[in-house]
Amino acid sequence: MSHTARPRQNRPATRQKAVAGLWTRWTRRHGHAPPLDDTGDGPGRPPAGTGLGTRSGAEAAAGAEESALWRMRATVRDEPGSLAALCTALAGLRVDILSLQTHPLADGTVDEFLLRAPGGLDLADLRETVTAAGGSDTWCERADAHDLVDAPTRVLGLATRTAVDASELPLALRQLLGRCTIRSLPVPATAGPREVPVEGVLEDTVMRLRAPEGGVLSIERPYLPFTPTEFARARALVELDARLGPRVPRGQDVLTLPEGADITVRRADTGDLPAAKAMHERCSDRTLGLRYHGPVGDADRYLNHLLSPRHGRTLAAHTAGGRIVALGHLLWDGDETEVALLVEDAWQHRGIGGEFLGRLVTMAAETGCESVYAVTQASNTGMVAAMRGLGLPLDYQIEEGTLVITARLDPAALAARRTHGERIGRE
Numbered sequence: 001m002s003h004t005a006r007p008r009q010n011r012p013a014t015r016q017k018a019v020a021g022l023w024t025r026w027t028r029r030h031g032h033a034p035p036l037d038d039t040g041d042g043p044g045r046p047p048a049g050t051g052l053g054t055r056s057g058a059e060a061a062a063g064a065e066e067s068a069l070w071r072m073r074a075t076v077r078d079e080p081g082s083l084a085a086l087c088t089a090l091a092g093l094r095v096d097i098l099s100l101q102t103h104p105l106a107d108g109t110v111d112e113f114l115l116r117a118p119g120g121l122d123l124a125d126l127r128e129t130v131t132a133a134g135g136s137d138t139w140c141e142r143a144d145a146h147d148l149v150d151a152p153t154r155v156l157g158l159a160t161r162t163a164v165d166a167s168e169l170p171l172a173l174r175q176l177l178g179r180c181t182i183r184s185l186p187v188p189a190t191a192g193p194r195e196v197p198v199e200g201v202l203e204d205t206v207m208r209l210r211a212p213e214g215g216v217l218s219i220e221r222p223y224l225p226f227t228p229t230e231f232a233r234a235r236a237l238v239e240l241d242a243r244l245g246p247r248v249p250r251g252q253d254v255l256t257l258p259e260g261a262d263i264t265v266r267r268a269d270t271g272d273l274p275a276a277k278a279m280h281e282r283c284s285d286r287t288l289g290l291r292y293h294g295p296v297g298d299a300d301r302y303l304n305h306l307l308s309p310r311h312g313r314t315l316a317a318h319t320a321g322g323r324i325v326a327l328g329h330l331l332w333d334g335d336e337t338e339v340a341l342l343v344e345d346a347w348q349h350r351g352i353g354g355e356f357l358g359r360l361v362t363m364a365a366e367t368g369c370e371s372v373y374a375v376t377q378a379s380n381t382g383m384v385a386a387m388r389g390l391g392l393p394l395d396y397q398i399e400e401g402t403l404v405i406t407a408r409l410d411p412a413a414l415a416a417r418r419t420h421g422e423r424i425g426r427e
Contacts, residue, residue: 066119069098069143071178072126073112073224074135075105082134083111089133093126094118101151103227110227111135114147139224141178155233162241165249166309169212169241170332171367173219176237177230180221181335184211184311202231209235212242213310246270248309255317257350265359268316268327270307275324276316277303284345290380291342293402306331306340313363315356317347328356330363330372337369341383354386361390365409373406 076082087097096116103110117126123140130138149157158172170182196216200209204225211217217238219226252266268276277300280288288296307314312331318324325347329340339360343353364372376383378401387394387405395406 070115071143073139075137086133103229185216268314330360
């Protein structure tokens with residue numbers, strides 16, 4: 001079983017073309033207003049499931065008893081009574097304010113509300129009411145029960161997650177800041193635009209912070225400017241991560257292969273670099289070529305990046321003697337998530353690749369990812385079969401022999417599949 005993936009800056013151009021459609025939704029600039037397809041504030045009906053929109057007949061009658069949770073931001077003048085006027089206006093729409101956070105600015109205040117709104121409330125009416133009450137730059141998105149937790153409790157919880165596992169940092173930042181694109185930029189060879197001061201840089205919808213491993217963390221939100229409060233919270237979380245250093249949870253499962261041999265599966269990190277390089281030496285050129293899509297001699301130089309918990313999670317399978325025979329990677333790739341596999345030739349076709357892939361996509365689902373993608377070659381029938389074996393909806397894109405398979409995740413289905421310490425079947 002093999003697969004192709006490498007540090008972002010080394011990926012072939014064919015992969016960039018093949019997944020161009022996947023990048024579009026985040027790389028396109030929107031200004032400061034939310035995209036129309038996020039809010040329903042535009043021609044036609046709002047997107048399905050938003051809970052806001054014009055209803056008629058039986059739908060309106062049913063919607064009268066429904067409610068929906070929403071997060072709303074509005075810039076309010078920093079004057080006595082301005083917030084009270086906005087709250088009174090919301091009450092007139094039968095909107096309940098569950099919580100409120102204020103983000104002071106130099107010339108006003110950004111107020112962030114958690115709202116419970118009637119299910120039949122039209123979003124355009126909500127925006128018009130807020131504007132008439134003195135609010136501006138109004139933005140809304142659907143919320144869920146997790147948003148009911150107050151901000152200090154949420155930040156402490158995210159700090160705890162990050163303290164346990166360094167790979168949690170990008171995920172914690174997304175939960176802290178909402179939908180955003182996070183990229184790790186390498187240390188520049190010379191002074192240039194990627195260098196940032198110790199205190200970081202905040203520029204409207206982009207913030208740049210010193211990455212714990214060196215280089216720069218670039219965090220971008222396509223249409224909603226970051227506030228100084230958000231910037232301070234993100235910087236504190238990154239500083240905590242840097243102070244704690246690289247770390248991964250310790251724990252392992254012993255799996256019994258069909259022929260009776262036992263292997264141990266655990267999290268791996270850069271401390272496993274010598275054993276991972278030794279596995280490379282035992283792999284055939286064909287296996288390494290399918291995995292890395294480049295010169296076989298270059299394979300070793302990707303390992304330090306792939307094993308770093310700063311960029312994702314790695315699973316290793318090793319024998320009783322400690323020899324690593326398989327690696328599986330879950331890589332945070334901007335705002336997307338990639339899965340990658342490499343199984344030593346002598347250990348292929350024993351079910352290890354399928355077991356790893358199931359565990360990796362389960363991890364992705366548990367962190368809130370909606371999909372994962374794998375980049376491979378059309379001739380790599382083993383990887384294609386393993387992706388199909390997940391039992392999840394798959395999308396395929398192919399160009400010049402490079403195949404990108406995207407799996408849409410179903411957390412419930414994946415949780416039912418996951419096994420610990422049990423016999424695994426063949427691929």
